[in-house]
Amino acid sequence: MTEPLLQLRNIQKSFGGLRVCDQIDLAVVPGELHALIGPNGAGKTTLLNLITGLLEADSGTLLFKKKDITTSPVHVRARLGMARSFQITSLFQGFTVKENIMLAVQALDGSSYRFWKRADSDPNLVEPSRHIMERMGLLHRAGMPASQLSHGEQRLLELGMALATEPDLLLLDEPMAGLGPGSTRKMTELIRQLKGSLTIVLVEHDMQAVFSLADRITVLVQGQVTATGTPDTIRANPLVQEAYLGTSC
Numbered sequence: 001m002t003e004p005l006l007q008l009r010n011i012q013k014s015f016g017g018l019r020v021c022d023q024i025d026l027a028v029v030p031g032e033l034h035a036l037i038g039p040n041g042a043g044k045t046t047l048l049n050l051i052t053g054l055l056e057a058d059s060g061t062l063l064f065k066k067k068d069i070t071t072s073p074v075h076v077r078a079r080l081g082m083a084r085s086f087q088i089t090s091l092f093q094g095f096t097v098k099e100n101i102m103l104a105v106q107a108l109d110g111s112s113y114r115f116w117k118r119a120d121s122d123p124n125l126v127e128p129s130r131h132i133m134e135r136m137g138l139l140h141r142a143g144m145p146a147s148q149l150s151h152g153e154q155r156l157l158e159l160g161m162a163l164a165t166e167p168d169l170l171l172l173d174e175p176m177a178g179l180g181p182g183s184t185r186k187m188t189e190l191i192r193q194l195k196g197s198l199t200i201v202l203v204e205h206d207m208q209a210v211f212s213l214a215d216r217i218t219v220l221v222q223g224q225v226t227a228t229g230t231p232d233t234i235r236a237n238p239l240v241q242e243a244y245l246g247t248s249c
């Protein structure tokens, strides 16, 4: 098997007496879109938080690009090439779409925010920002404050900001949440276009999107990995069908 880009070995996490992640083993290989699914409260978001470093595991090992990052803080993991789609609340609401994207590009470039005025005419920032806005279908919104965007557009901006850091591993936490059918289709298509050019871990409740996008799916139930496999294997797994009884996977 290809050497994993991200590997979790025997990861445990409890909140008080509640074990939320229990002996999690997970290998994400380069270039794949690996979806994490499971019923509400299964521990998916907690697992993403453990991967990005927002939370620290109680025990177990996390490897990224073969480096042990088990205790590394968020910014070290980000510098190594991990990005998570920002929550809408962390967009700079008063800044325009272009300014938000430029800030994210600037973070990659390492230059200081106090040079903002110059940054606005710096082709090294302007060109990549323009490219990202174009890719996200947000070019026509470049001058609009983030606060005035629709919910779907804000989610696209979030994704654009994550991509601006040119990650090797992109973690997406429910990118379709709260989107209508049109925006969901648009987001699905965008994620499909990203596939292959980077490795993606996707947490999503929209099973249609998950099953159409994922190369492999890991199913979490009550903090444990119940199954990992291709969409077809997962669909046919009786344990998964039991966990998802009543849903359309």
Ligand SMILES: Nc1ncnc2c1ncn2[C@@H]1O[C@H](COP(=O)(O)OP(=O)(O)OP(=O)(O)O)[C@@H](O)[C@H]1O
Residues within 6 Å of the ligand: 015, 020, 038, 039, 040, 041, 042, 043, 044, 045, 046, 047
């Ligand atoms: N900071 C916290 N303190 C205490 N309990 C927490 C904390 N974060 C999550 N939990 C609990 O851990 C369990 C797993 O939560 P988590 O959000 O990881 O699940 P999830 O699979 O992402 O659920 P959903 O699909 O509903 O988003 C839940 O019982 C939740 O209440």
